Amino acid sequence: MELFTDYTLRNVTLGSMLLGAISGLLGCFAVLRRQALLGDAMSHAALPGIALAFLLTGQRDPFTLLLGAAIAALVAALWLLAIVRTSRIKDDAALALILAVFFGFGLVLLSYVQRQPTAAQAGLKSFLFGQAAALVERDLWAMLAIGGPALALIAIFWPQVKLISFDPDVARSLGLPVRRFEVLLTGVLVAAIVIGLQTVGVVLMSAMLIAPAVAARQWTNRLETMVLLAAGFGALAAFIGAWISAQGERLATGPVIVLAMSALTAISLLIAPERGLLWRRWRLMRQWQIGNGE
């Protein structure tokens, strides 16, 4: 398949699959800890970080820009926490507020950057919806450098992460440093977001965090399986997306990946055994028929 032999296509395909797998896996914890919206707010909040990093350094180097993105997303998360703790504003309202403020500021900065005469600003706008076609080998290494440690931390502290995701109060009563783990899990979420920014962009990134977890939950009742399945779904969606957009129609890869992921999720919600909509409907019918047959 030329998806893996052609140098450019290979980078796009592998990079997208890497992103899909890592964000799918790490996104499970955001979903299970009911922080899906936080992921969305942090993705959007990354935009001003990217623009500022570029303005301050004048570089379009992925590490520099992604560092800016990570810092902005973390600032947004901390700010959010401070608002919820110290005011009467409810957390969903605070999320909406933070998202709007950061994203709006990001758009303003972006339009300012766009008017600069330097050639280096070219392509900064692609962080809005991503530009998978521009992925080069260096980006793949950047993804691995950020995603690898995040995955390793989850693996090392697996029992603790599992308990804290399920029941943080009891975890704390057992003496686990829950606060520190919450910071760790937020950091991991930021890592996942940062990895996806170049490929799917700040607007659609949260879909790559949340959809694989939702789809995977349908097929299993074990956290271990769910996490691996989410990674698999994310990678599969990325592969399908890369393949479709390589068919010559010049469709933007990032949005096509998100669409593929949405389709996988819709199918899972419909047909998964035990939990799927159709499956439950079918079982109801069966019971009804058995009831009538007597």
Add this chain to the structure above:
Amino acid sequence: MAFAVEIEDLTVAYGDKPALWDVDLRVPQGVLMAIVGPNGAGKTTLLKATLGLIKPAAGSVRIHGQPYEQQRRLVAYVPQRSSVDWDFPTTVLDVVMMGRYGQLGWLRRPGRAEREAALAALEQVQMADFAHRQIGQLSGGQQQRVFLARALAQNAEVYFMDEPFQGVDAVTERAIIHVLRKLRAAGKTVVVVHHDLQTVPEYFDQVALINVRRIAAGPVREVFTEANLRATYGGRVALLGANGSAGAVTTPTPAPGD
């Protein structure tokens, strides 16, 4: 007398609204104590602040004579059933094993020892057959027994339980009370937030009446009186027995609306 729990001057506020005001409470070792009070009285807050899950504005907690922070291992907590997502992808056995994670240590995975402790705990609440069930498939009473089993797996000395009898079936109620009595027989101390005033004299040795402040606490015979209940529930208590005097076993019920 040796005290399992000594709470002093505990004050907790959410924002500027006090949920607990200057509460003192001493629980002797080896008793079953009920904490009763109307909705919003601060019973859950009392447990959470005692366990350090909420930072109190003031106050101190000692367990078996030492500050709570040094005695965590002696304490097990059974939160309200509704405090977690029962659709979480995990099994009954997994949840009960979590009771051992405090002693697990870093970089270790739960293994045979944790499994056996968990299975023994499930046996005690008559849930051994459900070990490999997904937790979302359990009834409310079964979920409650799983939470109880997780605390039993900790093998603690002092147990704090938040409304374990809330909305459970008769089988579960009997199973829980059986476990509580076995704990007491083994010299353990159990503090239970309880909503059913009628069963207080039957199930518990001691009772604490709480409504933001501590109204009264002590042996059920001495403290569970009509006057104290009125002070706690604001006169909204109808006593079924006509004899509301101290020492008599009354069967009060909260008026509708509690």
